[in-house]
Amino acid sequence: MFSNSKRELKIKPVDPEVLTANIGTLLDLYGVEKGLDHYRSSQELTFDEFRYYLQHEVFSSLPKTLNLPVAREYEKKISEVCWFVCKKNLLTREKPIFSDDSVFKLFRIFCLLADLVQDADDSSHYIVVLQPSEAGIIAEQLVHCLGLRWDAADWEALGSSIGHFKWAAFLAVLEAKYCCDQQLHSEALLEAVAEIYDVFIEDIIKKGYLFKRGYLLPTMREYWCVLQPCALTYYKSSSQKEQCGRIAIDEYCSVEASVGDGKIQRFQLVTPERTFEFGTQDHKSRLQWLSALRQAAAVSGGADGYQRRARAGRRGAGARSEQEVREARARLQLEVRARLAAEAQAQELAELAQQDNKKLEELKNAQAELERLLQEETQAKRDEEIVRALQARVLAEEWERREELERLQEEQNKMLEEERLKRKQFEMLQAEKEAQYREAERRLKELEQEKQKLDAELKAAQNKISQTEHNAHALHVQLRDLNPVLRNGERARRAISFVPTTKSSSDTLIDLRALRH
Known part of the structure; x- marks a missing residue:
C-alpha cells in the first residue's frame, strides 16, 4: 500500500x-x-x-x-x-x-x-x-x-x-x-x-444461535452469539444490530458441560464475576461451543489480535525444518482422524443419551406435574395471605378515613358555630346601625322643619324690611316738604342714608322720632 x-x-x-x-x-x-x-x-x-x-x-x-x-x-x-x-x-x-x-x-x-x-x-x-x-x-x-x-x-x-x-x-x-x-x-x-x-480481521472464533438462561427470569431465550478471544457478545438476531449483552472472557474463565433436559444441551461459562448458563439444540453443537470457548479463554491474553499471534506462530513454525513440518502435518491428520472418531463416538453416546433422556423425561414430567401442583397450592396460600393483608390494609385505611371524616366534621361544626356567632354579632351591629339611621332620619326631619320655619321667619322679616323702607321713603318726602325743618330734614336725610337696610321697622321709627325732636 x-x-x-x-x-x-x-x-x-x-x-x-x-x-x-x-x-x-x-x-x-x-x-x-x-x-x-x-x-x-x-x-x-x-x-x-x-x-x-x-x-x-x-x-x-x-x-x-x-x-x-x-x-x-x-x-x-x-x-x-x-x-x-x-x-x-x-x-x-x-x-x-x-x-x-x-x-x-x-x-x-x-x-x-x-x-x-x-x-x-x-x-x-x-x-x-x-x-x-x-x-x-x-x-x-x-x-x-x-x-x-x-x-x-x-x-x-x-x-x-x-x-x-x-x-x-x-x-x-x-x-x-x-x-x-x-x-x-x-x-x-x-x-x-x-x-x-x-x-x-474481527478475530471471530465462532458465531451462531445459543440459548441463554436469564438472570432474573429462569427461562432459556435464544440469542445470536459472536465469540471473540476477548468477549462473547450476544444479539437479538443475526443482523447484529441490537446488542443484548457482552461477557468478558479472559484466562480465568472456564466452561463446563451440565446435564440437559433432553431438548436443550446445557453448558456453563464460569467467569470471575458470575456463572452463565447456555444451551444448544444438539450435542454436537455443544461440543463445538465448548471447544471454541476454551480456545477463546486460552488465547484471550495479549494486546495483539488472535490472528496476528497465529500468523507469528506460523512464521515461527515456518522456520523449522521440512521434516518437522511433515511430522506436524501427520500429527494434524491423526488428530483430525481422532477428532472424527471422537465425534462419531460422541454421536453414538448422544443417541444413547437421548434414549436415557426419554425415560428421564417421563419421570421429570411427573415430577414437574407434582411440582406444578405444589406450586399452585403454595401460590394459593400466598394469594390468600395477600388477600388477608389487603383486607387488613383496607380496614386500616377505612378507619383512618373515618377518623379523618370525624375530625373534618368537628372542624366544620366549629366553623359553623363561629360563623353563627359572627352572624349574630353582625345582626346586632346592623340593628344598631338601623336605629342610628332612624334617629338620624328623625333628626334630619326636625332640622328640615326648623329650616322651613326659619325660612318663613326670614321671609316675614324681609317683607317687614321692605315695608319699612317704603315708609321711610314716604316720610322722607314729607320731611323735605316742610320748610321750617328743611335743614333738619336735610340732616335727617343724610343720617338715613347711612342707616343699614337690615334694621327692623321698630328701629327705624325710633331713629325718625329722634330726628324730629
Missing part, C-alpha cells in the same frame, strides 16, 4: 502527502503533510523515511496504551482511508467477480498476513507479498465457505509455480480459479468473504 515500486505492483504510486493528509484528518491533525519535506533526504521520499515520519510524528498523537477493541477500530479507520486513496488502482482488473466491498475485505486480510520485503532489483523499494502457505489458508477458508472441495495438492503445485503472491496475482487466482463458477450466486460470494473477514 505504501510501496513506490511501479514494476512490481504495476500501479501508480500513492502520493505520500495525500495519504498523510487523509490520515491526519482521521486523527484530527491538520497540515501534517507539510512536515514530510523535513524528513526527505533526497529529491524523492523513500519508504523508510515515510514510515518513520508516520510512526514518530503522526501516530505519536495516539495514546501509548490502547486496548484491543480501540486499536482494532483505529486500524479499521486507517485501512478505510488508505483504501479510499488507492482503491482506484487496486480494483483494476479485466473480469471482476468480487464486489468492491469484498475486494476491500480481501485486501485487509492480504495486508494482515502479507510481508513487506525489499525489492531484489532496487533495495530502496519495498513490495508487499504473501507467502503461499498464508495465501493457501485464505483460499481454503473461502472454498469451505462456498461449500466447495479443497484440493491441497493442487494448491501446493500452484504455490510452488507462482512463488510469492502479490496482490494482483492473489486476487486473480481467487477469482479465476475458485469463484469463476457461474452457479455461484453473488450473495454466496458476499457471505463467504464476510465470513473469512470476520475470522481474520
